[in-house]
Amino acid sequence: MSAVPAARAAQPSVLAGLIGSGIQLSRTPAMHEQEGKAQGLGYVYRLIDLDALKLDNSALEELLTAAQRMGFTGLNITFPSKQAIIPYLDELSSEAQGIGAVNTVVLKNGKRVGHNTDCLGFAEGFRRGLVDAPRQRVVQMGAGGAGSAVAHALLLEGVRQLTLFDVNPQSARTLVDNLNAHFPGQPARVGDDLAVAVGEADGIVNTTPMGMAKLPGTPVPKALLRPELWVAEIVYFPLETQLLKDARALGCRTLDGSTMAVFQAVKAFELFTGLEADAERMTAHFHSMNG
Known part of the structure; x- marks a missing residue:
């Protein structure tokens, strides 16, 4: 016994x-x-x-x-x-x-x-799921805790210019200042016109909680999307957020939040x-x- x-x-x-x-x-x-x-x-x-x-x-x-x-x-x-x-x-x-x-x-x-471990996690998923994706200009939605990690990962993965949008402009400004101190030559900036930024972008990443089961919706209106964009999410419940659903309907390359x-x-x-x-x-x- x-x-x-x-x-x-x-x-x-x-x-x-x-x-x-x-x-x-x-x-x-x-x-x-x-x-x-x-x-x-x-x-x-x-x-x-x-x-x-x-x-x-x-x-x-x-x-x-x-x-x-x-x-x-x-x-x-x-x-x-x-x-x-x-x-x-x-x-x-x-x-x-x-x-x-x-x-x-x-x-x-x-x-x-x-x-x-979020930075490593996103970078690994990006490398696996969006192989050879163009990364000259990227729009990121959200500048909170997860957004900070993802922004660092994007610049480490070679994004040349990152434009950030956040409901709190000060959060976006603080993160941009941090990024520009760490990644000289890969300018980050606070966005002021989402339509223009998305129109110039190769890809979009959502790091806001928008799209979660408890916060349904999308941070980027469907009308701004186009087939040439790649679209990445960090939300994984549900795995197919409204943003990804909209993007896939247009034929965009996508990366869900699972990786x-x-x-x-x-x-x-x-x-x-x-x-x-x-x-x-x-x-x-x-x-x-x-x-």
């Missing part, structure tokens, strides 16, 4: 979670838990939904403290907390520092260390466990889920 508890005790364990708003449809917990199971880990991943708990970003410090006290290995952070979490962290990785946003927090040795979702999770898994994740296995599991 005593052999069973002993075997369980010897099994490495991970307790992780996701903090964000409206995250009940997230596939991240299942991806992490399935990959953990495949690697022989006792892996538990919990949703900490600010909406369901009737909380907002003012609760982030309290949630971090609670997670540390309960022995969490780490936390993923999503909308709307990727920038708001930073003041409550002890350290930032160089990527998170440069991007100015955090989507993964490792809790270890009493410290809270912020990382950003960024998978590859940011691959890197986060590695940060939480110290083990190499199987990206193909995690991709297959992502697509096996309904929704």
